[in-house]
Amino acid sequence: MEIATIVSLAVLVLVIVTIAKTAQIVPQRSAYVVERLGKYTKTLDAGFHLLIPFVDRIAYRHTLKEEAIDVDRQACVTKDNIQVVVNGVIYLQVVDPKAASYGINDYRYAAMQLAQTTLRSVVGKIDLDKTFEERETINIQVVQALDEAARPWGVKVMRYEIADIELPATILDALEKQMRAERERRAVVAQSEGERQAKINVSEGQKQETINLSEAEKQRQINEAEGRARQIELIALATAEGLRQVAEAINTPGGKDAVGLRVAEQYVEEFGKLAKTNNTMILPAELTNIGSAVAAITKTMEQVNRP
Structure with a gap:
């Protein structure tokens, strides 16, 4: 009984080993290299494979993953x-x-x-x-x-x-000093650029202010000149209109007498003002010839009005 049991166990072990060497399962993304009697025979891809027991063996196992x-x-x-x-x-x-x-x-x-x-x-x-x-x-x-x-x-x-x-530590220290110097240089450059830009902005502002003031002064002078020209024009128009109306009045019945009377009144009035403002009394050479002066003025106005 003991011998039979031992033989049975040996046969069972042999069967298990034979099956293990015969059936091979290759995992996904793997490859097995098979040698037959010490010589390469094939490469097994992923899946189930059967080998010849005790003749074929798995020599190398490789993963195909990165x-x-x-x-x-x-x-x-x-x-x-x-x-x-x-x-x-x-x-x-x-x-x-x-x-x-x-x-x-x-x-x-x-x-x-x-x-x-x-x-x-x-x-x-x-x-x-x-x-x-x-x-x-x-x-x-x-x-x-x-x-x-x-x-x-x-x-x-x-x-x-x-x-x-x-x-090395020495190189790191040198690089740190170099970077620190570079940062300081950039800070100085940035500060100088800022000051430069500020000065440019101030000068540009002053320039623009001067331009604006000169433009304003120019416009003021133009406006004043246009105002004076308009004033002269209006005065000339008013004077011309006045003379025209006076000329028309002379040509109306009794107009000459009225003009003569008005001229005589103004003559006497202006002569009276002259007597008030001066200590010295000035008398015309021919005081009684006022009528002839009025007649001369009237004649002149008639000639101006004549077409």
């Missing part, structure tokens, strides 16, 4: 002989499981080492100031070099990203 691998910190020397410490992340993907299995022993380790050496070479061609500005350029150059080298390995390098760049 992998992110940290690249260790390393010291790099820039073109201007400044040592910086750089670390990054490389993203790669297996595209050919067979080449990834037999093309290189460990493609992950090889990719990290190649990324470090390529990064040192690229950084050595760039000055310190440009290492921060040209991160994208550095990443592209590293990816190009890695992708070309990893093609025989069945690996596609997707991208490389610089995670951090560490500078």
Whole structure:
């Protein structure tokens, strides 16, 4: 009984092992490399597969997903002989499981080492100031070099990203002083530009004020000149109208006598005013010849009115 039990257990174990080696389930986005008697025979994609027990074996298991691998910190020397410490992340993907299995022993380790050496070479061609500005350029150059080298390995390098760049303490202090000086310079420039603009604004305001005052004075003079011209015009029109009416009055019946009487009255009135304002009494040469003077004035007005 004991021997039969042992044999039964051995057979059961053998069956289980045979089934385990015969049936293989490959997960999604994975690939298994199968060797038959130590020689590559096929690559299993995702799904259920049957193998020949004790003849076929799974030699390599690869994931076809994109992998992110940290690249260790390393010291790099820039073109201007400044040592910086750089670390990054490389993203790669297996595209050919067979080449990834037999093309290189460990493609992950090889990719990290190649990324470090390529990064040192690229950084050595760039000055310190440009290492921060040209991160994208550095990443592209590293990816190009890695992708070309990893093609025989069945690996596609997707991208490389610089995670951090560490500078020596002395360089950091010098950069801090440089940035502080630059900020102070910008502050002084901004202040001087503000003062300059303020002076320009004041001078422009004074200029505009002077222009406005001169324009106002010019307009005032024009208005006064136009007013005086209008005044002279109105006076001339009124005088002409008065003379016309006087001339018409002379031609009416009794107009000459009325004009003579009016002239005589004004003659006497003005002579009386002259006597009041002067201490010396002035008498005309022919006091009795007032009538002849009036007649002369009347005759002159008739000639003016005659067409």
